[in-house]
Amino acid sequence: MARKYSKKASADVERAMKKRNAGTLKSGRAGRKVTSRKQAIAIGLSEARAKGKKVPKAKGKKVPKKAASKR
Numbered sequence: 001m002a003r004k005y006s007k008k009a010s011a012d013v014e015r016a017m018k019k020r021n022a023g024t025l026k027s028g029r030a031g032r033k034v035t036s037r038k039q040a041i042a043i044g045l046s047e048a049r050a051k052g053k054k055v056p057k058a059k060g061k062k063v064p065k066k067a068a069s070k071r
Contacts, residue, residue: 006054009045016044 019025020040027034027043034040048055 003054004056005045006048009048009053009055012048012051012053013041013044016040016047 016025017037017040020034020037023033025034025040025043026032027039034043045055046058049058
């Protein structure tokens with residue numbers, strides 16, 4: 001079975017994790033410090049996608065279904 005992520009993409013995630021551990025990883029326009037492990041991984045994958053590396057497409061946000069209204 002083929003790799004889902006390229007080695008270069010893994011390196012981008014690793015770099016983001018090291019920046020997070022050092023306390024220098026920033027998020028968004030506001031530039032807030034990232035403390036979440038999951039957010040650091042997401043930032044690394046997002047940067048890898050932007051560079052065109054082999055990374056699966058990001059899953060869309062789940063929107064809750066509206067409850068059927070009773071009439």
